[in-house]
Amino acid sequence: MTAIPQSGAYVNFYQEKRGFLSWLVTEDHKRIALLYFWAISVFFVVAFILGLIMRLELIAPGRTLLDPQTYNEVFTLHGVIMIFLFIIPGIPAIFGNFSLPMLIGAPDVAFPKLNLISWYLYVLGGILALSTLLYGEGPADTGWTFYAPYSVKTGTNVTVAVLAAFVLGFSSILTGVNFIVTMHQMRAPGMSWMKMPLFPWALYATAWIQVLATPVVGITLLMIVAERTLGIGLFDPALGGDPVLYQHLFWIYSHPAVYIMVLPAMGLVSELLPVFVKKSIFGYKVIVYSSLAIAFIGYFVWGHHMFTSGMSGPARIIFSVLTFLVAIPSAIKVFNWVSTLYKGSIEIRTPLLYALAFIFLFTIGGLTGLVVGALATDIHVHDTYFVVGHFHYVMFGGTGFAFFGAIHFYFPKIWGRMYNQKMANVAFSILFVGFNLVYFPMLVLGMMGMPRRYYDYLPEFTLPNQISTVGSWILAIGLILMITNLIRGRKGPKASSNPWGSVTLDWTHTQSPPTLYNFEKTPEIERGPYDYTDYEAYIKKNLQS
Amino acid sequence: MSGASNFVEGVDLAFYVILGISSFFLVGITAVMIYFVIRYRKSKNPKADTSITGSNKLELIWTIIPTILVLVMFYYGWAGFAPMRDVPDDAINVKAIARMWSWTFEYENGKKSDKLIVPKGKPVKLDLISVDVNHALYVPAFRIKEDVIPGRNNYMWFTANQFGSYDLMCAEYCGLRHAYMLTTVEVVGDDEWVEWMKTPEGESDLDxxxxxxxxxxxxxxxxxxxxxxxxxxxxxxxxxxxxxxxxxxxxxxxxxxxxxxxxxxxxxxxxxxxxxxxxxxxxxxxxxxxxxxxxxxxxxxxxxxxx
Incomplete structure (x- = not known):
């Protein structure tokens, strides 16, 4: 680490170095966060458009605009991009990178070069995934789960798609390692573990899953490649393999990966609430332990993705019990968030709206998760639109809305400007209404018995499909409004260094935008992360110093 | 017995229990959240009570009660499911053969059909055979589903309780025409079924x-x-x-x-x-x-x- 520059004129991290090249070789965690931000946003918009196309195809039975092969490729690409290129890296790579060092009072992450390499791996993986559009038999048509033996037999570009996921796995592992070391080694003096803010805690729990679980899926995906190119016979029964083995290996990673996707979002919500309620998060320690509990129990529940695969009865029963256990720490978090509001002094600003929407939508996602966690009910709704509705409530309603909330929260810190807040609230409302119109009908469709990954459907499923498609247009309008408002916001009025009145280090001790190494001098921790007693005096004192 | 198959009652009971408890919590949590946001908005409550940081008693309550409730939900899920693995000895055996992208059913006497024809009120066991990739046999009205996996002898069973024709679909993605891998279960009277089974295919006057x-x-x-x-x-x-x-x-x-x-x-x-x-x-x-x-x-x- 180079020495922190002597205090003098305020030079923010954009002004430190100029030019396109300076971004491509940067080791600054904030610039790397922004590199991720732009790349991830592009992939998100691409996959969102693919989702709109799918919904349009499903507006009526029969062919609307795609042939079935294209439809199958579209839903696979939508899933692969959304999972591997948006939801998994999204919050840790962007907001983790940007604010984790600042939240713990550090000048950067522990391994800045490794951080940059992770970004290049991400981009390489993304390009590989999109390249499958351009040659051979077209993009994979297997669904993002790449289930064998279909994935071994199909002529589409499964091998490259799987290699893309493999490369992205490395990006994820390296980010995880980096964050773990950062939190162990670089917390500011006085910041004991139990004084560390909750977003870092969530990233910590997440990072362990990234490091421990991702190698399993990496190996599994290589096994698919070996099966396709060498015909080894691991999963293809025609060669003596077992298709269910693939499902076990795949979900041993991919279920914990669900918590890679949602834990950081939970951490963000825990971070946002106290700022707008102006009092401590309720049950800090319990939220910390529940994150760790989710990360731990999350390793043992993968079998619930396979309740109909022909597992033995006892195996199904054990996986069902464990699945219900992992619901408890999530429920505890929800109760603590709601209690945080009690006797607060609540300012309803855009980031808070997203955080509250997260609680509502995630609760629906979690409660519908109980339906698919119970054996009898899962047998009926397994592999139906109920599952599609359920995981979009968790992933999009949960993580997606937390992601949007985080953009609105960190916007003034990242760009030093403020967007139009009224317009932001309007965009939020449209997104919220559109979201529920898209995904609630899917829960109904699943209960009625419409299987997922269906290009065409029986006439009795028409009405909910039509409502869902109309909802997708409203959702798109909300998204366009949100994005244009944010883009215009970069030319908005200058924001102060702490416009929300937060007491965490990223707001109290840094400028907006921050300087290269964030802090003029290493901050010393005097109080708990969410101590809002006389916060105005505390903020003022640090501004002057 | 209500419902199109013997499992409908147990499965639907689990649905009612889980969705009932869930709706209660969703409405409760949302109502409390909205109430707090309105009651403690800044204009009404300019100063937050910063002394509140948690409560061990509450944490204990909202750990124990949900734990009990999820175990109740688990129980109903298990109770509705357990009989699905318990095939009666007198069940009629039918091979359900899945391939991209159609079903064939082969009965004990070697007769084949592309619709599943079963007698009302008699247990039927399906031996699930796939000749290519993964499929899943799903009859929504019967609340039954099981994957049909090549190289694995999965099974399922049911007793149809009502006459009629019910959709049978493939629920595990199997490629291009997955959405068209449909047929029906035809529930017929016992006598009619015995009669139908006796008519050997191909021996009619077909050229x-x-x-x-x-x-x-x-x-x-x-x-x-x-x-x-x-x-x-x-x-x-x-x-x-x-x-x-x-x-x-x-x-x-x-x-x-x-x-x-x-x-x-x-x-x-x-x-x-x-x-x-x-x-x-x-x-x-x-x-x-x-x-x-x-x-x-x-x-x-x-x-x-x-x-």
Missing amino acids: KVAEGFNVIKMNGCVACHSSDGTKLVANSFKDIWGTERKVLVNGEEQTVIIDSEYIHESIYDPNVKVVVGYNPGLMPSYKGMLSESDVNLIIEYIKSLQQ
Whole structure:
């Protein structure tokens, strides 16, 4: 680490170095966060458009605009991009990178070069995934789960798609390692573990899953490649393999990966609430332990993705019990968030709206998760639109809305400007209404018995499909409004260094935008992360110093 | 017994219990959240009570109560599911054969059908056989589903309680025509079923062409091969007899004539000579499933589609 520059004129991290090249070789965690931000946003918009196309195809039975092969490729690409290129890296790579060092009072992450390499791996993986559009038999048509033996037999570009996921796995592992070391080694003096803010805690729990679980899926995906190119016979029964083995290996990673996707979002919500309620998060320690509990129990529940695969009865029963256990720490978090509001002094600003929407939508996602966690009910709704509705409530309603909330929260810190807040609230409302119109009908469709990954459907499923498609247009309008408002916001009025009145280090001790190494001098921790007693005096004192 | 099958009651009870408790919590949590946001908004409550940081008593309450509730939900889920694994000894055995993208049902006496025909009120056990990739047999009205996985002998059973025709779908993604892998379960009276079982297929007054059509219908060929010139996944049967086609043999192009020899080979070893422009690996081999005489009937049928 180079020495922190002597205090003098305020030079923010954009002004430190100029030019396109300076971004491509940067080791600054904030610039790397922004590199991720732009790349991830592009992939998100691409996959969102693919989702709109799918919904349009499903507006009526029969062919609307795609042939079935294209439809199958579209839903696979939508899933692969959304999972591997948006939801998994999204919050840790962007907001983790940007604010984790600042939240713990550090000048950067522990391994800045490794951080940059992770970004290049991400981009390489993304390009590989999109390249499958351009040659051979077209993009994979297997669904993002790449289930064998279909994935071994199909002529589409499964091998490259799987290699893309493999490369992205490395990006994820390296980010995880980096964050773990950062939190162990670089917390500011006085910041004991139990004084560390909750977003870092969530990233910590997440990072362990990234490091421990991702190698399993990496190996599994290589096994698919070996099966396709060498015909080894691991999963293809025609060669003596077992298709269910693939499902076990795949979900041993991919279920914990669900918590890679949602834990950081939970951490963000825990971070946002106290700022707008102006009092401590309720049950800090319990939220910390529940994150760790989710990360731990999350390793043992993968079998619930396979309740109909022909597992033995006892195996199904054990996986069902464990699945219900992992619901408890999530429920505890929800109760603590709601209690945080009690006797607060609540300012309803855009980031808070997203955080509250997260609680509502995630609760629906979690409660519908109980339906698919119970054996009898899962047998009926397994592999139906109920599952599609359920995981979009968790992933999009949960993580997606937390992601949007985080953009609105960190916007003034990242760009030093403020967007139009009224317009932001309007965009939020449209997104919220559109979201529920898209995904609630899917829960109904699943209960009625419409299987997922269906290009065409029986006439009795028409009405909910039509409502869902109309909802997708409203959702798109909300998204366009949100994005244009944010883009215009970069030319908005200058924001102060702490416009929300937060007491965490990223707001109290840094400028907006921050300087290269964030802090003029290493901050010393005097109080708990969410101590809002006389916060105005505390903020003022640090501004002057 | 209410419901179309013996499992409907148990499964639906689990749904009511879980969705009931869930709705209660969703409404409660949302109402409290909205109430707090309005009651403690800044204009009404300018100063927050910063002394509140948690409560061990509350944490204990909202750990224990949800734990009990989820165990209750687990119980109903288990109770509705357990009988699904417990096949009665007197169940009628039917083989459910899945392939891309059709179903065939083979009964104890060797009779085959493309719809599942079962008698009302009698337990039926399905042995699930896939000849290619993963499928899942799903009858929403019966609340039953189980994956059909190649190389694995999965099973399921049910007793149909009401006459009628019920949708049977594939619920595990299996490629191009996954959404069209549909048929029905026909629940008929006991006598009617016994009568139907006694009528051996193919012994009616069908001529060879009609018998050939019966063979391709029963074995799912029609899912990919049309008879009217429509290109589905594979060549249509219409007007192909005696024509020339370019095929790939180990990556090299050859010309073949569609004759008896080629059709035999294509049915038993479908991936040896694949017509240029079509994907190899999609058609399963019918070795052991179609006899020589079956193949000859198919050839008669294909010949009949000649103009």
